[in-house]
Amino acid sequence: MDLDQHSIESIVRQVLTKLKEPAQESALSVKAGMAQVAMLESLKNFAIREYPIPELEDDDILVKVEGCGVCGTDVHEWKGDPFGYIPLVLGHEGTGEIIGLGRNIKKDSQGNPVKVGDKLVTSVISCGECPNCLLHPESPQLCENQGVYGLITDSPRNHLTGWFASHIVIKKGSTYFVVNELSLDQRMLLELAAVAVHAVQQGKSTGRLHFDSRVVVSGCGPVGLMVTAALRVAGVGEITVIDGSDQRLDFARQLGASHIINFKQTPTLDGRIQAVQSVTRGQGADFAFQCTGNPQAASDVYKFIRRGGGLCEMGFFVDNGNATINPHFDLCKKEIALVGSWTYGAHEYPLTIAFLKRAKELGLPLERMITHRFPLGKMNEAMETNLSMQGMKIAYVS
Ligand SMILES: [Zn+2]
Ligand SMILES: [Zn+2]
Numbered sequence: 001m002d003l004d005q006h007s008i009e010s011i012v013r014q015v016l017t018k019l020k021e022p023a024q025e026s027a028l029s030v031k032a033g034m035a036q037v038a039m040l041e042s043l044k045n046f047a048i049r050e051y052p053i054p055e056l057e058d059d060d061i062l063v064k065v066e067g068c069g070v071c072g073t074d075v076h077e078w079k080g081d082p083f084g085y086i087p088l089v090l091g092h093e094g095t096g097e098i099i100g101l102g103r104n105i106k107k108d109s110q111g112n113p114v115k116v117g118d119k120l121v122t123s124v125i126s127c128g129e130c131p132n133c134l135l136h137p138e139s140p141q142l143c144e145n146q147g148v149y150g151l152i153t154d155s156p157r158n159h160l161t162g163w164f165a166s167h168i169v170i171k172k173g174s175t176y177f178v179v180n181e182l183s184l185d186q187r188m189l190l191e192l193a194a195v196a197v198h199a200v201q202q203g204k205s206t207g208r209l210h211f212d213s214r215v216v217v218s219g220c221g222p223v224g225l226m227v228t229a230a231l232r233v234a235g236v237g238e239i240t241v242i243d244g245s246d247q248r249l250d251f252a253r254q255l256g257a258s259h260i261i262n263f264k265q266t267p268t269l270d271g272r273i274q275a276v277q278s279v280t281r282g283q284g285a286d287f288a289f290q291c292t293g294n295p296q297a298a299s300d301v302y303k304f305i306r307r308g309g310g311l312c313e314m315g316f317f318v319d320n321g322n323a324t325i326n327p328h329f330d331l332c333k334k335e336i337a338l339v340g341s342w343t344y345g346a347h348e349y350p351l352t353i354a355f356l357k358r359a360k361e362l363g364l365p366l367e368r369m370i371t372h373r374f375p376l377g378k379m380n381e382a383m384e385t386n387l388s389m390q391g392m393k394i395a396y397v398s
Helices: 006-027 074-081 131-135 184-188 190-205 223-236 246-254 269-278 295-304 328-332 346-361 376-387
Strands: 036-043 045-051 061-069 093-102 119-123 166-168 175-178 214-217 240-243 259-262 287-289 305-313 337-340 370-374 393-397
Touching: 036 376, 045 376, 061 119, 061 184, 074 376, 093 166, 093 184, 093 190, 119 190, 119 269, 119 346, 175 346, 184 190, 190 223, 190 287, 190 305, 190 337, 190 346, 214 223, 214 295, 223 240, 223 246, 223 287, 223 346, 240 246, 246 259, 259 269, 269 295, 287 295, 295 305, 370 376, 376 393
Parallel strands: 214 240, 214 287, 240 259, 287 305, 305 337, 370 393
Antiparallel strands: 036 045, 061 093, 061 166, 061 393, 093 119, 119 175
């Protein structure tokens, strides 16, 4: 038999498709018409629960979940319920394929057409009615009632409200984006990337962050790593990253860090100040991003910044206590422009999608940040793995 390249390809494709189908079915042993969720029923206790998939209303979107990143917020809620949301289905960094559409759904939040089969991510929901929404419509992240799927207390009306599940139902009022052009890993990193993109936007708003800035990134958790990549994509060439893990520092280099400081090898603050000075012509950093939740690090970061520099504080997504500074030396005398950063607005998702595409073009291996993947039945283990600080980004994949 004479086979040309084209027919070989088509046979291989057919065989692969046949191999793939039964495997996918067995991985997801959910009965037809039913959905499974990992319900956080009490502290450190996800239980798998099954619910019928509800009949879709006109503004609903039914999504078959493909995966969802595990966020520090999920782990905090699993461990201590600081938000008081239990019982709930966690998971807000999720993505999946649309398998059902209400009749009113025609376009996503960016105006792109939506159809069954599209890959989708959700973003934040702001109320539009609180004083901050009315006064600062351009900053929806300041909404007093900001919501996001995956951080909603369970209710008998709708159980499919988080991404740690086989299915999720997106209701009216949510923001959502079709992202067919991104890989599953890129889509699972999109929410985290939006946090970084927003922080860089906040940094730029001070007027102190430029292409030629020498920038310090304090902390190499997923947030610090993503900020490093965002700075690199934005064109910042000199990025010094500080962390205590060689694995994370090595990865920071791959994402664009030009200098690294391991605080375990440079244990004194003076030593670290000198290390920063040595890569900033003795001046100190033009700008810094504080990406740890550690009060000491939040105090120390001021010492790395030059007079006339800027700082974006973005590490404290939960209350980790007070941090002390010397207002004379740290703020006044240096005239540091200080800005905080809190989540992101849905309007920053298009920017974030552009950032992820550009990062790929530049060859930044962002997907390698996802070091561990767990199925729905092992989400307690996923949380333990996150807490143990092994690896970098943990994800649920269906
Ligand atoms: Zn998150
Ligand atoms: Zn509001």
